Amino acid sequence: MTLAEAFATVRGAETALLLPYLMAGLPSVDHSIGLFETAAAAGADGFEIGIPYADPLMDGPVIQEAGRRALEAGTTMADGIEVARRVTASTGLPCLVMTYVNPVLRIGPVEFGRRAAGAGVEALILADLPVDESGPIAAGLAESGVGMVQFAAPTTSDARLQRIAAARPAFVYCVAEMGVTGERDRSGGRARGLVERVRAVTDAPAVIGVGISTPAAARAAAQVADGVIVGSALVRRVLEADDAAEARAAVGRAVGELAAAVHGA
Amino acid sequence: MTSRPDDRGRFGEFGGRYAPETLMPALAELEGAFDDAWVDAGFRSELDALLRDYVGRPTPLYAAERLSAHLGIRLLLKREDLAHTGAHKINNTVGQALLTRRMGKRRVIAETGAGQHGVATATACALLGLECAVYMGAVDIERQALNVRRMEMLGAEVIPVTTGASTLKDAVSAALRDWVGSVETTHYIIGSVVGPHPFPFIVRQFQRVIGEETILQLDGATPDVVVACVGGGSNSMGMFHPFVESGADLVGVEAGGLGIGSGRHGASLNAGSPGVLHGSRTYMLQDDEGQVVEAHSISAGLDYPGVGPEHSYFKDAGLARYASVTDDEALAAMDLLSRMEGIIPALEPAHALAWITREREALAGRTVVLCLSGRGDKDVEQVAGLR
Numbered sequence: 001m002t003l004a005e006a007f008a009t010v011r012g013a014e015t016a017l018l019l020p021y022l023m024a025g026l027p028s029v030d031h032s033i034g035l036f037e038t039a040a041a042a043g044a045d046g047f048e049i050g051i052p053y054a055d056p057l058m059d060g061p062v063i064q065e066a067g068r069r070a071l072e073a074g075t076t077m078a079d080g081i082e083v084a085r086r087v088t089a090s091t092g093l094p095c096l097v098m099t100y101v102n103p104v105l106r107i108g109p110v111e112f113g114r115r116a117a118g119a120g121v122e123a124l125i126l127a128d129l130p131v132d133e134s135g136p137i138a139a140g141l142a143e144s145g146v147g148m149v150q151f152a153a154p155t156t157s158d159a160r161l162q163r164i165a166a167a168r169p170a171f172v173y174c175v176a177e178m179g180v181t182g183e184r185d186r187s188g189g190r191a192r193g194l195v196e197r198v199r200a201v202t203d204a205p206a207v208i209g210v211g212i213s214t215p216a217a218a219r220a221a222a223q224v225a226d227g228v229i230v231g232s233a234l235v236r237r238v239l240e241a242d243d244a245a246e247a248r249a250a251v252g253r254a255v256g257e258l259a260a261a262v263h264g265a
Numbered sequence: 266m267t268s269r270p271d272d273r274g275r276f277g278e279f280g281g282r283y284a285p286e287t288l289m290p291a292l293a294e295l296e297g298a299f300d301d302a303w304v305d306a307g308f309r310s311e312l313d314a315l316l317r318d319y320v321g322r323p324t325p326l327y328a329a330e331r332l333s334a335h336l337g338i339r340l341l342l343k344r345e346d347l348a349h350t351g352a353h354k355i356n357n358t359v360g361q362a363l364l365t366r367r368m369g370k371r372r373v374i375a376e377t378g379a380g381q382h383g384v385a386t387a388t389a390c391a392l393l394g395l396e397c398a399v400y401m402g403a404v405d406i407e408r409q410a411l412n413v414r415r416m417e418m419l420g421a422e423v424i425p426v427t428t429g430a431s432t433l434k435d436a437v438s439a440a441l442r443d444w445v446g447s448v449e450t451t452h453y454i455i456g457s458v459v460g461p462h463p464f465p466f467i468v469r470q471f472q473r474v475i476g477e478e479t480i481l482q483l484d485g486a487t488p489d490v491v492v493a494c495v496g497g498g499s500n501s502m503g504m505f506h507p508f509v510e511s512g513a514d515l516v517g518v519e520a521g522g523l524g525i526g527s528g529r530h531g532a533s534l535n536a537g538s539p540g541v542l543h544g545s546r547t548y549m550l551q552d553d554e555g556q557v558v559e560a561h562s563i564s565a566g567l568d569y570p571g572v573g574p575e576h577s578y579f580k581d582a583g584l585a586r587y588a589s590v591t592d593d594e595a596l597a598a599m600d601l602l603s604r605m606e607g608i609i610p611a612l613e614p615a616h617a618l619a620w621i622t623r624e625r626e627a628l629a630g631r632t633v634v635l636c637l638s639g640r641g642d643k644d645v646e647q648v649a650g651l652r
Contacts, residue, residue, distance in 0.1 A: 128544070130284060155449065179287075
């Protein structure tokens with residue numbers, strides 16, 4: 001199923017897609033593929049595959065640490081693409097890659113798009129690339145049919161939302177909380193209003209992420225958005241696990257609970 | 266010569282605004298607030314009065330006669346070390362603190378490497394009654410203990426950063442992360458001509474006073490060479506910018522660390538390549554994967570894997586040239602200035618002086634202006650520990 005087809009199944013309904021984020025190469029390339037497969041079996045509808053970057057400005061302590069460990073283990077861009085290739089092949093679920101702009105510029109957007117498309121990746125999320133700077137990169141990716149996600153934040157003006165809509169994103173990543181990625185006690189307080197403003201300017205799916213860590217928060221997000229991204233809450237379980245089997249069990253359990261919340265809304 | 270970046274915040278192909286969406290509205294607000302303030306006579310006169318009566322400007326342009334005779338050149342020192350708090354950083358922090366108040370924000374965050382920007386920010390915040398938090402790498406907290414105590418005495422909270430190499434790059438990243446969460450009530454006083462637009466432009470405008478004063482103090486004479494150290498590059502850009510069309514040879518000196526060939530240095534312009542770091546496209550130290558490579562310098566203020574985008578533009582456009590000196594050369598220059606002139610320079614400008622001493626034969630008989638960007642009290646303990 002493509003990302004667009006998956007979003008079509010929840011459009012207008014009070015349910016949403018659960019799109020877990022996990023880091024490629026954590027705890028190893030093979031084990032990270034296993035974690036994505038576990039999450040698929042537990043009810044995930046698609047994935048954000050994180051490719052580690054040395055200076056992740058938009059990430060809180062959990063994903064910073066995950067990236068540090070993945071890089072220390074020698075994870076490369078090629079490894080990240082390989083994880084995507086194997087996860088799309090084995091799960092059949094839509095996959096996106098999330099990283100930062102510099103590694104993509106280093107390869108070049110056209111070449112990155114070619115490799116990503118070859119691995120079945122549908123779109124790219126770059127945490128430090130606002131719509132203002134995204135034109136050349138989006139154009140490079142489009143040569144291979146790879147899309148771009150655009151961000152919207154509670155601080156984003158309606159005028160900026162118009163520009164974001166005009167960029168024809170694969171979806172609009174609505175930042176639920178001011179701040180970097182990480183778990184929150186409460187969350188999504190400003191997400192509802194933001195999703196409503198996004199819907200007023202574009203038909204592109206609206207997905208809520210950043211700070212969504214509990215089934216209750218995921219359920220609330222699913223009632224207004226087309227998709228829900230959960231990252232730090234899952235990655236933390238991988239970091240805390242003593243071994244790969246424990247990580248798979250913990251991620252499977254957590255994704256199962258989140259999927260029930262998101263799908264049963 | 267581009268005085269203002271283009272409407273996408275670029276100097277040629279460098280600069281721009283590679284920032285999380287959450288920050289974009291604040292960057293636009295800051296640009297608007299600066300533009301309004303810069304043409305507001307009331308703002309400018311308040312800034313000028315503070316620079317004169319509080320910072321102690323103009324700082325002298327001092328003819329270093331003993332050292333000149335020793336080197337066989339005519340060496341003039343722009344004494345930013347005599348500015349309040351002991352470095353040029355205060356020129357920018359007073360300006361940005363006034364902007365903070367003008368934008369109605371009550372809290373300020375900053376990053377610091379050597380601690381000079383942190384002290385200057387804490388000082389400006391104390392002056393204007395603003396809450397202040399300063400991110401500082403744990404390694405730098407260790408090697409710049411005096412400045413940590415100063416910041417705390419000034420009422421700022423010093424927040425240790427233990428990610429990455431625990432130095433300046435990591436402190437900038439930590440400050441940016443704070444700002445992503447606090448941007449609606451907090452202003453980020455960035456300490457150099459780095460970061461997403463409009464920061465490189467704003468900081469340069471506030472630091473141009475260094476070069477503008479120097480031109481007045483030269484009384485119509487044009488120096489042959491103007492030299493300054495380059496980490497992020499704020500003292501050098503503040504000095505160079507007014508001299509761009511003067512015909513003077515502008516030389517920026519980067520941290521060569523243990524030598525360029527060792528890979529342990531902070532010489533982004535000499536040994537890096539264009540990429541995106543901390544919100545702007547600029548020369549940076551990176552590997553084949555586009556991962557940031559850690560910098561190294563004996564000087565905490567130059568221990569940074571990037572450089573201001575306008576310097577990248579200056580390099581490619583040939584408006585300035587950039588050299589590097591090693592840790593050891595900088596240490597020797599620190600001693601030289603201390604003993605020949607009774608001026609203990611900070612390790613950062615000691616790099617610029619080290620280039621002059623190395624090139625003294627080529628510079629024989631020339632008039633050379635050195636931006637002495639800060640005093641060396643903060644480094645005395647660290648340097649003593651090396652002996």
